[in-house]
Amino acid sequence: MHPRGAPHLLDPSRLIASATQLYGQDRMDTLWGEMVPVPEDRLVVLHDGDEVRIGTRRLRAVDTPGHAVHHHAYHDPDAGLVFTGDVGGIRLERQPYVCAPTPPPDINLGAWRESIRRLRALKPAMLLPTHFGGVDDPEWHLDDLARRLDAWAAWTAEQASAGAGPAAMADALTRRATEDIIAATGSEAAARAYELAVPYPMMAAGLERWWKKHGSTTSGTTGAA
Numbered sequence: 001m002h003p004r005g006a007p008h009l010l011d012p013s014r015l016i017a018s019a020t021q022l023y024g025q026d027r028m029d030t031l032w033g034e035m036v037p038v039p040e041d042r043l044v045v046l047h048d049g050d051e052v053r054i055g056t057r058r059l060r061a062v063d064t065p066g067h068a069v070h071h072h073a074y075h076d077p078d079a080g081l082v083f084t085g086d087v088g089g090i091r092l093e094r095q096p097y098v099c100a101p102t103p104p105p106d107i108n109l110g111a112w113r114e115s116i117r118r119l120r121a122l123k124p125a126m127l128l129p130t131h132f133g134g135v136d137d138p139e140w141h142l143d144d145l146a147r148r149l150d151a152w153a154a155w156t157a158e159q160a161s162a163g164a165g166p167a168a169m170a171d172a173l174t175r176r177a178t179e180d181i182i183a184a185t186g187s188e189a190a191a192r193a194y195e196l197a198v199p200y201p202m203m204a205a206g207l208e209r210w211w212k213k214h215g216s217t218t219s220g221t222t223g224a225a
Helices: 006-010 013-023 025-032 110-122 139-162 168-184 188-197 200-217
Strands: 051-054 058-065 074-075 081-083 126-128
Touching: 006 074, 013 058, 013 168, 025 051, 058 110, 110 200, 126 139, 139 168, 168 188, 168 200
Parallel strands: 081 126
Antiparallel strands: 051 058, 058 074, 074 081
């Protein structure tokens, strides 16, 4: 576990409180079940570049904030695999569209840009995001994710400058993302599936929070190669 995340596994009370604000008390048990502390003797804290062995395989921790401050990707250099976590985006059924999961509270698009550069520099043969299977076109995948983050950052700036509130931003993001997915995939069903996977009110809330904390001083692009 990342050193900044380890305390939350030893005592998940703050994590549970934060998740409850995000998902609502009535959904917590249905979504996650009971959350209990990890015994301290079962927790291994890894820093950037540290390796852990699993059988004959080795995984190297790669500090990759952006989606969350306590985020590691894990690189299997021998197999050319990178387990990206959510910083690697969400992609359904190899559709030509990669979504950036941006729920609150830790979104930082500047840090995410750097994390994409770090993933790209590993030159992986396959990316293994947290959800929905691996992808064997990592360069295209990371390029599309980078473009989406840049587009959503610019969109958030426009919405914030126009004085849009949370509800208006959520509605606008839903419309924009749906149009973009249909344009990319030609499928309304794909757009509906993405909306279930990454609920846009939650994504908009994260982007709005990022803008309030960082937007006025954040510049640059993700630099898709």
